[in-house]
Amino acid sequence: MDIDIKNIPTHVAIIMDGNGRWAKERGLERVYGHANGVASVRKAIKASLDMGVKYLTLYAFSQENWNRPAAEVEALMQLMVSNMKLELPSFLEQGVRFRYIGNREALSDEVREEFDYCERETAHCDKMTLVIAVSYSAQEELALAARKIARRAVRGEINVEDIDIKMMEGCLYTSDFPMVDLMIRTSGEIRISNFLLWQIAYAELYFTDLYWPDFDEKEYEKAVKYYASRERRFGKTSEQIKQEKTLV
Ligand code: FPP
Numbered sequence: 484m485d486i487d488i489k490n491i492p493t494h495v496a497i498i499m500d501g502n503g504r505w506a507k508e509r510g511l512e513r514v515y516g517h518a519n520g521v522a523s524v525r526k527a528i529k530a531s532l533d534m535g536v537k538y539l540t541l542y543a544f545s546q547e548n549w550n551r552p553a554a555e556v557e558a559l560m561q562l563m564v565s566n567m568k569l570e571l572p573s574f575l576e577q578g579v580r581f582r583y584i585g586n587r588e589a590l591s592d593e594v595r596e597e598f599d600y601c602e603r604e605t606a607h608c609d610k611m612t613l614v615i616a617v618s619y620s621a622q623e624e625l626a627l628a629a630r631k632i633a634r635r636a637v638r639g640e641i642n643v644e645d646i647d648i649k650m651m652e653g654c655l656y657t658s659d660f661p662m663v664d665l666m667i668r669t670s671g672e673i674r675i676s677n678f679l680l681w682q683i684a685y686a687e688l689y690f691t692d693l694y695w696p697d698f699d700e701k702e703y704e705k706a707v708k709y710y711a712s713r714e715r716r717f718g719k720t721s722e723q724i725k726q727e728k729t730l731v
Contacts, residue, residue: 488708488711493664494660497542498669501671502519502696505695519696532579534704538612538660543616544616582614582615583599584619585618612660616678621678655681655682666689667691689709
């Protein structure tokens with residue numbers, strides 16, 4: 484990939500949407516959209532490595548997606564298991580560390596064991612971290628964090644006054660990942676759908692009309708260029724940010 488962008492996001496999160504519509508427009512079953520979406524996953528990993536994105540988090544299956552027809556759920560799970568098996572050698576070759584986030588208990592033994600295996604096998608890889616969110620709900624993640632902290636307080640290990648942002652972050656699934664810099668959503672929908680609500684506090688948001696199976700390196704590069712063009716102020720004024728830049 485031919486890219487010369489100074490300000491590359493460290494952590495990109497993607498809501499991969501539009502597989503069903505992509506398939507429907509071609510007169511195909513929805514699962515073909517998901518199967519074709521896997522090629523876009525591969526492209527996004529490769530492009531992240533090329534650009535120097537260190538963390539790529541993909542929303543593969545939300546907690547709410549369990550309500551889809553059983554056949555679609557099963558096809559998606561099988562697609563994930565078979566592709567994890569297929570991709571593991573290339574992860575190891577490319578230095579991609581695999582991590583899973585979501586409600587582990589809701590997964591079948593087969594899916595959980597596959598994710599656990601890939602996490603273990605790639606634990607030493609350090610070029611980039613690929614995070615897959617499956618059976619994930621940001622609201623559930625926050626409720627879980629609140630529960631963990633409340634238990635510590637009840638046991639007398641912490642004072643209620645000790646509860647702060649850092650402690651909350653330490654209790655999220657993403658405790659050892661940085662905050663999201665850029666969030667991308669495909670398919671023209673302008674919403675977050677319960678994905679990484681805490682972690683996107685200061686993320687730049689990029690929406691494209693392309694369906695996920697049509698998302699390629701070019702569109703990814705466009706999103707990263709958009710990110711690079713933004714002035715991230717984190718609550719400060721534009722003048723302050725410019726001054727800080729001249730001091731560096
Ligand atoms: C959203 O499109 C997409 C999903 C729910 C599944 C995404 C999963 C993959 C691309 C496979 C991932 C595989 C690996 C190995 C990570 P939709 O079905 O909601 O589309 P629609 O809005 O057009 O109906």
